[in-house]
Amino acid sequence: MRVLALDYGSARCGCAVSDPTGVVATPLDPIRSPNTRRGRARLRALVAELGVQRIVVGLPLSLAGGDSLQTTEARAFAAGLERALPIGVELYDERFTTRLARLDGGRTSEDSRAAAHLLTSWLAAHPTAGAARG
Secondary structure: OEEEEEEEEOOEEEEEEOOOOOEEEEEEEEEOOOOHHHHHHHHHHHHHHHEEEEEEEEEOOOOOOOOOOHHHHHHHHHHHHHHHOOOOEEEOOOHHHHHHHHHHHHOHHHHHHHHHHHHHHHHHOOOOHHHHOO
């Protein structure tokens, strides 16, 4: 099963996709303004192009596990995706993914590297996701 992870931000949305076996997470180009008509169209196209069967949206909880304005925005974004797309959408704790992405460095977008860390963590917590449907 291919999974698309999104590190949501209103200006940029980092993206990463798993391989069909659900083992490797690869960062993709970020999507600018994901909550606009153009941004949502790009997300729909990405899902279709890659054969994505599940979307994981990063949930930016505080260190104590509480909600913030960003958490509320991410929840609303995920709910909108769930209404607009015929695949499962879920939220997953993204604490420390941006910090890890900064430590990695590299040429790809920091937002998309953070999405790759999010996806790697999600895949580790769901080890049968790739085998179950891939």
